[in-house]
Amino acid sequence: MKQTLISAxxxxxxxxxxxxxxxxxxxxxxxxxxxMMATLSSAxxxxxxxxxxxxxxxxxxxxxGAYTTMIMLSVFNTNPLIGMAAGIAVACxxxxxxxxxxxxxxxxxxxxxxxAVAEIVRLTVLNLGFTGGAQGILLTDVAFFGLDMNxxxxxxxxxxxxxxxxxxxxxxIHKSKTGYYLQAIREDQDAxxxxxxxxxxxxxxxxxxxxxxxxxxxxxxxxxxxxxDTTAVLDxxxxxxxxxxxxxxGVGTLWGPVLGAVLLVxxxxxxxxxxxxxxxxxxxxxxxxxPVGIFLKDGLAHAHVLVYGIITVLCILYLPKxxxxxxxxxx
Amino acid sequence: MxxxxxxxxxxxxFLQSLISGLLxxxxxxxxxxxxxxxxxxxxxxxxxxxxxxMLGMYMAYFAFxxxxxxxxxxxxxxxxxxxxxxxxxxxxxxxxxxxxxxxNQILLTIGLGLIMSNSALLAFTSDPRILTTTYxxxxxxxxxxxxxxxxxxxxxxxxxGITAVLYLFLARSRTGMALxxxxxxxxxxxxxxxxxxxxxxxxxxxxxxxxxxxxxLIAPTYYIHPLAGHSFLLKSFTICVLGGLGSVxxxxxxxxxxxxxxxxxxxxxxxxxxxxxxxxxFLAVLLFRPQGLFGKKxxx
Amino acid sequence: xxxxxxxxDHVSKHFGGNVAVSDACFSVEEKQIFGLxxxxxxxxxxxxNCITGYFPLTSGQIVFNGSRINNRRPDEICRLGMARTWQxxxxxxxxxxxxxxxxGAFATTNATRTAETMARQQLQAVGLVEYADKxxxxxxxxxxxxxxxxxxxxTRPKMLLLDEICGGLNHTETASILDIIRTLRNxxxxxxxxxHDMKAVTSIxxxxxxxxxxxxxxxxxxxQITSNxxxxxxxxxxxxxxxx
Numbered sequence: 001m002k003q004t005l006i007s008a009x010x011x012x013x014x015x016x017x018x019x020x021x022x023x024x025x026x027x028x029x030x031x032x033x034x035x036m037m038a039t040l041s042s043a044x045x046x047x048x049x050x051x052x053x054x055x056x057x058x059x060x061x062x063x064x065g066a067y068t069t070m071i072m073l074s075v076f077n078t079n080p081l082i083g084m085a086a087g088i089a090v091a092c093x094x095x096x097x098x099x100x101x102x103x104x105x106x107x108x109x110x111x112x113x114x115x116a117v118a119e120i121v122r123l124t125v126l127n128l129g130f131t132g133g134a135q136g137i138l139l140t141d142v143a144f145f146g147l148d149m150n151x152x153x154x155x156x157x158x159x160x161x162x163x164x165x166x167x168x169x170x171x172x173i174h175k176s177k178t179g180y181y182l183q184a185i186r187e188d189q190d191a192x193x194x195x196x197x198x199x200x201x202x203x204x205x206x207x208x209x210x211x212x213x214x215x216x217x218x219x220x221x222x223x224x225x226x227x228x229d230t231t232a233v234l235d236x237x238x239x240x241x242x243x244x245x246x247x248x249x250g251v252g253t254l255w256g257p258v259l260g261a262v263l264l265v266x267x268x269x270x271x272x273x274x275x276x277x278x279x280x281x282x283x284x285x286x287x288x289x290x291p292v293g294i295f296l297k298d299g300l301a302h303a304h305v306l307v308y309g310i311i312t313v314l315c316i317l318y319l320p321k322x323x324x325x326x327x328x329x330x331x
Numbered sequence: 332m333x334x335x336x337x338x339x340x341x342x343x344x345f346l347q348s349l350i351s352g353l354l355x356x357x358x359x360x361x362x363x364x365x366x367x368x369x370x371x372x373x374x375x376x377x378x379x380x381x382x383x384x385m386l387g388m389y390m391a392y393f394a395f396x397x398x399x400x401x402x403x404x405x406x407x408x409x410x411x412x413x414x415x416x417x418x419x420x421x422x423x424x425x426x427x428x429x430x431x432x433x434x435n436q437i438l439l440t441i442g443l444g445l446i447m448s449n450s451a452l453l454a455f456t457s458d459p460r461i462l463t464t465t466y467x468x469x470x471x472x473x474x475x476x477x478x479x480x481x482x483x484x485x486x487x488x489x490x491x492g493i494t495a496v497l498y499l500f501l502a503r504s505r506t507g508m509a510l511x512x513x514x515x516x517x518x519x520x521x522x523x524x525x526x527x528x529x530x531x532x533x534x535x536x537x538x539x540x541x542x543x544x545x546x547x548l549i550a551p552t553y554y555i556h557p558l559a560g561h562s563f564l565l566k567s568f569t570i571c572v573l574g575g576l577g578s579v580x581x582x583x584x585x586x587x588x589x590x591x592x593x594x595x596x597x598x599x600x601x602x603x604x605x606x607x608x609x610x611x612x613f614l615a616v617l618l619f620r621p622q623g624l625f626g627k628k629x630x631x
Numbered sequence: 632x633x634x635x636x637x638x639x640d641h642v643s644k645h646f647g648g649n650v651a652v653s654d655a656c657f658s659v660e661e662k663q664i665f666g667l668x669x670x671x672x673x674x675x676x677x678x679x680n681c682i683t684g685y686f687p688l689t690s691g692q693i694v695f696n697g698s699r700i701n702n703r704r705p706d707e708i709c710r711l712g713m714a715r716t717w718q719x720x721x722x723x724x725x726x727x728x729x730x731x732x733x734x735g736a737f738a739t740t741n742a743t744r745t746a747e748t749m750a751r752q753q754l755q756a757v758g759l760v761e762y763a764d765k766x767x768x769x770x771x772x773x774x775x776x777x778x779x780x781x782x783x784x785x786t787r788p789k790m791l792l793l794d795e796i797c798g799g800l801n802h803t804e805t806a807s808i809l810d811i812i813r814t815l816r817n818x819x820x821x822x823x824x825x826x827h828d829m830k831a832v833t834s835i836x837x838x839x840x841x842x843x844x845x846x847x848x849x850x851x852x853x854x855q856i857t858s859n860x861x862x863x864x865x866x867x868x869x870x871x872x873x874x875x
Contacts, residue, residue, distance in 0.1 A: 105621060111376065111433065111434065113613075120614070177742075183726060187724055187725060188722075191717065193705035193706045195738060196738035312438060316442065317427055
């Protein structure tokens with residue numbers, strides 16, 4: 001099968017990439033961010049793109065994974081994998097509760113409810129004591145099967161594994177009864193029900209799978225950065241970024257979210273790290289201390305979100321099915 | 332500060348919270364009405380609503396610091412400018428997604444909101460501004476112990492005035508009745524000869540004007556910064572859902588209720604948890620009465 | 632002795648103050664083609680939606696194949712063997728014609744291969760084989776109706792509820808669909824038919840119930856119904872012809 005062959009080749013390339021890139025922590029860091037965003041968007045895609053249920057509060061599952069893992073590691077000193085398993089359990093619980101409230105609603109109500117749930121989770125974590133409140137949680141030491149946890153490589157492979165897992169699950173669903181049912185739900189819920197599809201069961205199934213995969217990424221992130229707080233892992237901004245990445249690449253396609261991440265993450269990084277500014281300073285085009293220079297240095301760092309906003313608006317207006325979606329239907 | 336013991340509820344404390352809550356609730360109601368109108372006429376969730384409020388805050392701030400116009404007087408400028416801005420925004424951008432699925436509409440308005448808040452960040456920096464007028468901290472006492480903040484009272488009175496004018500406009504004027512017809516049944520309104528796309532633009536213009544006005548009214552009592560709108564966004568949605576999507580009366584009542592709920596939670600629980608209470612109330616409404624208090628459409 | 636497959640027992644549906652269906656009573660026998668007719672707004676589609684689980688009943692009960700089905704979910708009712716089509720067709724637009732029918736086929740199997748085989752059989756039966764890989768949304772209305780029929784047949788129902796399946800079709804398309812329906816009945820299917828087209832109804836139905844303003848106006852064979860003065864009055868009064 002052509003798809004499987006291409007996927008296998010890509011996987012092999014991704015596995016050897018760190019070796020080719022060499023000891024460049026900055027670049028590996030960016031690759032990790034790309035993989036992370038790709039996985040998060042692909043996981044969201046299962047419930048958003050396939051089932052058509054746009055969860056606007058997916059950060060809740062990311063945060064659930066991150067916080068549960070952090071707490072298990074820093075307080076109970078467990079193995080990171082156990083922390084991850086606990087994170088999945090918490091995320092699935094939140095998903096079940098969310099689903100039971102939210103899936104009987106339609107249209108606006110559904111989107112708003114998903115945000116409300118995520119905000120309740122965020123505010124609760126912010127106000128509880130054992131979650132570190134506004135200060136967050138800091139992890140000092142991590143042991144994982146003797147690997148060097150100060151290097152970035154283990155995390156690169158961890159994220160790559162979760163992406164591969166997410167894509168494999170998506171591809172499997174795509175061809176299975178569940179996949180057909182989810183897409184039927186997306187296209188027309190009433191018709192789907194009339195064909196024997198238990199709407200609530202399948203929506204919840206998609207959400208739980210999506211939540212579990214999202215929380216896995218959160219767990220890896222927590223151990224990678226060693227510090228989390230609600231702004232980093234439970235913010236509405238993250239939920240929106242996940243959706244944007246999927247939309248721009250192509251919602252409901254297998255590789256769309258990956259494409260979105262590959263395009264957007266380096267772009268954001270270029271803006272955030274002020275690539276343009278550094279280049280202009282380096283070649284003396286602009287002086288660092290001039291007003292323009294100061295604007296480039298301080299102001300443009302915020303520009304990446306502005307650019308996100310502009311890209312979103314353009315995408316919705318002109319490319320609503322995303323890049324892959326546009327080529328897929330040939331329209 | 333420990334919350335007061337509930338076994339001895341001071342009636343004065345209760346009344347104080349109630350009054351502050353109602354006064355703030357009035358401004359919330361204004362924001363809610365603007366959003367509800369857009370829901371009713373256009374069936375669009377405007378996620379840029381909070382950022383429109385933020386723009387109103389900054390307009391009031393600059394009118395005061397640069398032109399020395401009192402924030403309440405600057406409304407005379409702010410309302411028409413905001414109306415035109417909203418009208419154009421709808422005609423040029425939002426109109427294109429009226430027949431698109433809900434999630435696309437939401438994402439478009441989110442994108443617009445991001446553009447607005449981040450442009451503000453670039454232009455005004457993230458340093459919070461404070462708008463202090465001579466009467467910002469003035470208050471007077473009623474019933475011996477209850478202090479009423481003058482800015483809050485003024486905002487409330489202005490809100491009442493604007494709401495009354497809006498009600499009259501919707502009830503008596505031709506455009507107002509056309510708006511209400513479009514809100515009840517867009518297709519039927521179109522068949523009756525109403526230019527529904529113009530109605531959408533007008534509704535969005537009014538919604539924007541009300542949001543900006545709400546922003547300008549709270550400006551003297553809040554920190555003004557580019558991300559200030561976000562906390563009002565979800566609150567406005569809660570008010571709309573509580574009152575019933577599309578119902579102006581509902582949004583009015585909803586705003587007052589939310590103002591009071593917030594004030595009470597702040598007093599009797601803690602100000603950290605007040606937002607949680609509001610969102611929990613939001614979910615409860617969605618669960619048990621999705622059409623809200625005065626809702627016309629049932630849960631879609 | 633033929634048994635009743637569907638019993639509508641004093642069913643009423645109110646929407647607030649509006650009475651859409653009032654005290655409807657009739658039964659459908661196995662292997663019957665049963666017609667449900669009436670002027671616009673008579674409550675036919677509302678009754679269908681009540682039977683198939685989209686509206687909760689205000690009162691009364693519905694028994695299908697021996698089980699009470701009022702207040703069951705639509706998907707449960709489908710799995711019990713009652714399938715329906717829609718007055719305004721509901722194709723799953725972004726899926727292909729074949730994929731649409733496969734969704735129906737999955738009601739009785741979990742395997743994708745099996746579903747595909749079953750789906751292709753259904754496409755054969757309605758004559759849509761050459762459209763298998765086209766997006767469902769791109770079909771003209773006549774073919775969309777056939778697709779809906781194929782899709783619903785793939786769920787292997789005991790009884791079919793057809794809501795104005797001839798609506799919007801020309802004479803050739805209508806004749807084609809009626810042929811398919813006759814073939815289905817000859818194969819043992821029970822069919823309940825909402826229709827406007829009196830010619831279609833009288834030519835194919837074994838028994839007819841007439842609704843008017845939510846109430847049952849008449850019940851009987853096609854001959855009895857077309858000669859019933861109340862029926863004629865209801866149709867003429869509502870601006871409709873009683874028969875072609």
